[in-house]
Amino acid sequence: MSASKLQESSEVRIAHSLHTDEEEFVARRRETVFQSLQKLKIHCSQDAVPNIALLGSGGGQRAMVGLLGSLVQLDKEGLLDCILYLSGVSGSTWCMASLYQEPDWSTKLETVKDKIIERLSGPAVSWGDAFDKLKKYYKKDFFSLTDVWAAMAITEYVKEIDEVTLRDQWDHLSKDPFPIYTVIDTQSKKEKEKGGDKDDPWFEISPVEAGYSLTGAFVETSSFGSKFDRGSKKNPQDEMDMLYLQALCGSALADRSEIFKYLWQKIKDLFKNLTPLIESDTFEEMMKEPKAPPAYKCYQVLIDLVEVNLAVLNGKDYSALVQTIKTTLEELGGGTNHLIIPGEKTLAEKQAANFDVKKFTEHVLKDLSCLFSSDSFDLVWSICKCLTWWIWGRNYNFLHKMKNEAVPAALLEGETRDYEDAGLLLNSPYFSVLRKERNIDLIISLDFSDGDPFKTVNTTQKLCEELKIPFPGVNRARENPKNPEGFYVFKGTNTPTVIHIPLFNVVNCGGNIAAWRNRYATFQGPYNLKMITDLMEVAGKNISDNREKLLEQIQAVIDQKRHEL
Incomplete structure (x- = not known):
């Protein structure tokens, strides 16, 4: 059956072909590429x-600013209009989201760049606006840490609440590269890490559809997140906005422990800012009153619960806080017999006994839910629950109960699926452009990763070998992770050519690579104006220094295509 027939017969599309809207857009964009090559005196x-395809890896704000600097320089060198696809992971998607706000951004990039820099170096989103956005997210069928991360973390970096949708962007997308945002399916990732080979974790989101890149199972992007049953939409949900998408794509900025600490601290800050909203002028004074309203005592339990989690994470004594929680719950009439209370032991003994803070948190939340309810309280309670159970990116599964042998059985079972930052499995969106039907000839990989700058390309080669996907060999003997060169080319037989460009290298950083890496850590506060402009400059040098090499490789793939025709 043709792709168009499949699209007409079901709201879920099971096919490896491209969506017809993408096919038509790519055909128009190829004309732009052709005209660009003529201007560059490349005969084709x-x-x-x-x-x-241009790939932007993850790397938090480093990736966001690095990709912007690279694109600006590609534009100055006359190379930007050669790009057919722009695909990103994690921090690179933050840059993409900012760019595609502007219709035809690639035709006025200098102006767009100035606006983005002004915003990034400007004031942060206010706490009140961020909290109001969080309350909107809470009204959805599924609320997860991705919503919290969007409102409380992403806004710190991107300095805005972007409520535009991909569908909105598609309506004015005409002269720019086709964008692809990438995440991974959490459950499939776990199975893959166990050695499973039948699950497809690679999930892509474009302006036209979202779905599993290798399986070939898609739904209209405007319907992603809605409830489906046997391929039919049963419970429509609002389309995710760009702020949520940036959180979905970019949440792996640090290891789990650091994110845990960060989010528990955010909840603590949330309580501090909620204080004026809780019926009293001075929350602290009311807490001292012996006949304080139950609402305040319930909030105090939550505050103490946050402090317990922070104490455990930081290796501090939490026993007094635990006892206070128990006492307060008893005063409120809660059932505390099941609470796991540590005895009179030293801190070292308590740690050795492995006090289960997760179970303790679950039990306290269960008691509180029976005692008190209000909109703000329920929201904070839900955040604590999501943190305890570590729930990210939960959405309805659009493949639920479908019957199709082409789709891994595990993807058809659950009513929900969880999605998260693709950097947790592969910090570059290779599998979005390695789909056979996209026929990519040249991949330009801009690597903004922390640590080993060759990990993404090495991992991709290994995975492609397992999946029998054409990918060039990587000459590992030439690699020096601590002092990489600024330009690598990998070629193979019947494979796309891969150009790999590490952000910090011996060409643009000289002997100061370590200093640059230390200055631009992945998980740190927002950059100031000087940090932004310095990083954009060093990223741009990777393009300007290698302009002739890029042209040479473009000519080489053209010659190869001409030979094959």
Whole structure:
């Protein structure tokens, strides 16, 4: 059955072909690429126009600013209009979201760049606005840490609440590269890490559809997150906005422990800012009153519960806080017999006994839910629950109860699926552009990763070998992770050519690579104006220094295509 027939017969599309809207857009974009090559004095017939994909890896704000600097320089060198696809992971998607706010951004990039820099170096989103956005997210069928991360963390970096949707962007997308945002399916990731080979964790989100890249199972992007049953939409949900998408794509900025501490601290800050909203002028004074309203005592239990979690994470004594929680719950009439209370032991003994803070938190939340309820309280209670159970990116499963042998059985079972930052499995969106039907000839990989700058390309080669996907070999003997060169080319037989460009290298950083890496850590506060402009400059040098090499490789893939025609 043709792709168009499949699209007409079901709201879920099971096919490896491209969506017809993407096919039509790419055909128009290839004309732009053709005209760009003519301007660059590269001789090419329209049949031999190369399909070039630009990849932006993860790396938090470093990736966001690095990708912006790279794109600005590509534009200055006359190379930007050679790009057919722009795909990102994690922090690179933050840059993409900012760019695609502007219709035809690639035709006025200098102006768009100035607006983005002004915003990033400007004031933060107010706490009140962030909290109001969080309350909106809480009204959805599923609320997770991704919503918290969007309102409380992403807004700190991008300095805005972007409520535009991908569908909105699609309506004015005409002269820019086709964008693809990438995440992974959490459950499939876990199975893959156990050695499973039948699950597909690679999930892509474009302006037209969202779905599993390798399986070929998609739904209209405007319907992603809605409830489906056997391929039919049963309970429509509002389309996710760009703030949520940036959180979905970019939440792996640090290890789990650091994110845990960060979010518990955010909840603590949330309580501090909620104080004026809780019926009293001075929350602390009311807490001292012997006949304080139960609401205040319930909030105090939550505050103490946050402090317990922070104490455990930081290796501090939490026994007094635990006892206070128990006492307060008893005063409120809660059932505390099941609470796991540590005895009179030293801190070292308590740690050795492995006090289960997760179970303790679950039990306290259960008691509180029976004692008190209000909109703000329920929201904070839900945040604590999501943190305890570590729930990220939960959405309805659009493949639920479908019957199709082409789809891994595990993807058809659950009513929900969880999605998270693809950097947790592979910190570059290779599998979005390695789909056979996209026919990519040249991949330009901009690597903004922390640590080993070759990990993404090495991991991709290994995974492609397992999946029998054409990918060039990587000459590991030439690699020096601590002092990489600024430009690598990997070629193979019947594979796309891969250009790999590490952000910090011996060419643009000289002997100061370590200093640059230390200055731009992944999980740190928002950059100031000087940090932004310095990083954009060093990222831009990777393009300007290698302009002739890029042209050479573009010509090489054209010659190869011409030979194959």
